[in-house]
Amino acid sequence: MDEKALLKKLNNLKNIQPDSAWKSRYREVLYSQISAGSAANQPESNLKIIWESIRPREIFVELAKPVWLTGAACVLILTVGIGGVYASKNSKPGDSLYIAKIISERTQLAMTFNEKDKAKLGLEFAANRAKEITQVLKDEGQSDASKEKLENLAKNFKKEISQAKNRLTAIKSSGQQAKDDEQVFGANLGKNDQRMEIAEPVKPAEPKNDGSKPAGEQPAAIATSTQANANQADKMLEEAEKMFDEKNYDGTINKLEEVNKVINQSANPLIGGDDNGQVKGVSETATSTK
Amino acid sequence: MGKIEEKLLLYKIRKKDKQAYVKAYDLYINQLYRFIYFKVGSKEEAEDLCSAVFLKAWHHILSNSLKDEKTLKALLYKIARNLIIDHYRRSKDRETVSLDNGEGGGREIVDEKQNAGQLMEARADWLVLETKLPELKDEYREIIILRFINQLSIKEIADILNKPKGNVRVLIFRALGALKELVSREEK
Numbered sequence: 001m002d003e004k005a006l007l008k009k010l011n012n013l014k015n016i017q018p019d020s021a022w023k024s025r026y027r028e029v030l031y032s033q034i035s036a037g038s039a040a041n042q043p044e045s046n047l048k049i050i051w052e053s054i055r056p057r058e059i060f061v062e063l064a065k066p067v068w069l070t071g072a073a074c075v076l077i078l079t080v081g082i083g084g085v086y087a088s089k090n091s092k093p094g095d096s097l098y099i100a101k102i103i104s105e106r107t108q109l110a111m112t113f114n115e116k117d118k119a120k121l122g123l124e125f126a127a128n129r130a131k132e133i134t135q136v137l138k139d140e141g142q143s144d145a146s147k148e149k150l151e152n153l154a155k156n157f158k159k160e161i162s163q164a165k166n167r168l169t170a171i172k173s174s175g176q177q178a179k180d181d182e183q184v185f186g187a188n189l190g191k192n193d194q195r196m197e198i199a200e201p202v203k204p205a206e207p208k209n210d211g212s213k214p215a216g217e218q219p220a221a222i223a224t225s226t227q228a229n230a231n232q233a234d235k236m237l238e239e240a241e242k243m244f245d246e247k248n249y250d251g252t253i254n255k256l257e258e259v260n261k262v263i264n265q266s267a268n269p270l271i272g273g274d275d276n277g278q279v280k281g282v283s284e285t286a287t288s289t290k
Numbered sequence: 291m292g293k294i295e296e297k298l299l300l301y302k303i304r305k306k307d308k309q310a311y312v313k314a315y316d317l318y319i320n321q322l323y324r325f326i327y328f329k330v331g332s333k334e335e336a337e338d339l340c341s342a343v344f345l346k347a348w349h350h351i352l353s354n355s356l357k358d359e360k361t362l363k364a365l366l367y368k369i370a371r372n373l374i375i376d377h378y379r380r381s382k383d384r385e386t387v388s389l390d391n392g393e394g395g396g397r398e399i400v401d402e403k404q405n406a407g408q409l410m411e412a413r414a415d416w417l418v419l420e421t422k423l424p425e426l427k428d429e430y431r432e433i434i435i436l437r438f439i440n441q442l443s444i445k446e447i448a449d450i451l452n453k454p455k456g457n458v459r460v461l462i463f464r465a466l467g468a469l470k471e472l473v474s475r476e477e478k
Contacts, residue, residue: 006470010438018323018337026341030315034308034348 092135093149101128115174119167120260123237126160127256129153130249154244161241165234168263172230233262300362303351311351315344318366321440325367328423328435329374339377343370367436367450422472430465437462 085104088097140146240255302310327336448455
């Protein structure tokens with residue numbers, strides 16, 4: 001007998017079935033057995049079962065799980081990050097959170113693209129170093145352990161100040177550049193007017209009596225004031241440095257705050273002032289003469 | 291019965307729907323009876339064990355044990371196997387157990403739908419195999435019944451026997467080889 005024939009014979013054996021009378025008899029017995037002792041359940045419709053099996057809400061929850069998890073992770077990271085930064089605000093060298101403070105300062109600096117703001121941040125950080133020195137002196141005195149910390153802090157202070165100075169110099173030079181540009185631009189505007197007047201003679205524009213300076217002079221004046229403020233800030237920085245050398249840390253902190261105020265007052269046309277609008281206005285006036 | 295219908299039935303049974311359970315009885319009684327009958331070899335014992343299987347399975351469902359099983363079929367077969375083992379333990383003369391003696395013996399081949407030709411063929415096949423199946427090792431006999439008589443899938447058998455599918459395939463191959471050898475020896 002080959003395998004095929006054997007399998008066929010085995011397959012034929014599935015015709016062996018229990019006695020049908022016994023089957024139906026036992027069906028009744030089974031139903032009565034399972035019904036005894038427990039309340040009869042209401043049969044459910046197939047549609048309801050399929051609906052319950054699909055469970056759209058569960059599918060939605062299941063699908064939304066990664067979103068929830070990501071969101072929760074983001075919130076956690078933000079909370080921990082912001083909490084860490086706030087907690088580290090008053091830390092001093094040697095504290096576990098001091099590194100977080102330094103990292104947050106570096107991040108702030110990296111995220112700032114405006115030179116003026118960078119200079120302000122640099123001064124703020126220098127003031128922080130001065131504050132840390134006072135804290136270290138207050139808590140640890142002039143011990144050997146604190147000496148190294150104080151030296152490092154002083155070094156960092158000087159570094160921040162020198163960087164702030166560099167930035168102020170950059171602001172000053174950009175102010176000067178702006179002044180030169182405005183002069184060249186103003187001169188060109190005049191030339192254009194002349195040419196247009198030759199082509200089509202019109203009434204000369206009446207000078208405005210609103211007391212404002214002529215358009216060409218205004219940006220130059222702002223650039224001059226920026227330069228003056230930058231010079232003043234530079235001077236004050238030197239004073240602050242001198243005070244720091246004299247170990248007058250509170251005075252240094254106050255001086256640095258004053259420098260910050262001076263920088264705030266300065267209006268640099270290249271650093272987001274409202275003066276661009278004025279220049280634009282001038283060019284529009286020139287166009288309108290056509 | 292399709293797979294979806296089977297799943298619906300299982301869902302209803304999980305919810306302790308008695309009518310659904312009776313429907314499952316109608317669905318599985320024949321194959322379960324065959325499985326038990328070929329293992330114990332007696333019609334009466336097979337009927338007794340069959341009824342015990344269905345009753346025990348219902349108690350499992352009531353105690354929420356069905357959650358562990360993927361299908362009701364697997365649960366029924368597992369209970370049947372355990373009851374058969376208990377039955378073997380109880381009967382002292384387990385070694386002498388054979389399928390009912392005589393031509394056709396105590397069993398009845400009942401299927402109202404099948405024609406006389408098929409019936410005759412089944413009877414003839416039975417005569418060939420009735421003496422050979424009991425000679426096989428329990429393990430081999432079981433797998434032959436599950437795979438070639440009740441025509442369960444490898445996955446279903448693996449679920450019932452708690453064995454990896456690879457092991458089940460090897461077992462089927464060996465069991466079939468052993469049966470072939472027995473039958474060919476008889477022919478010689």
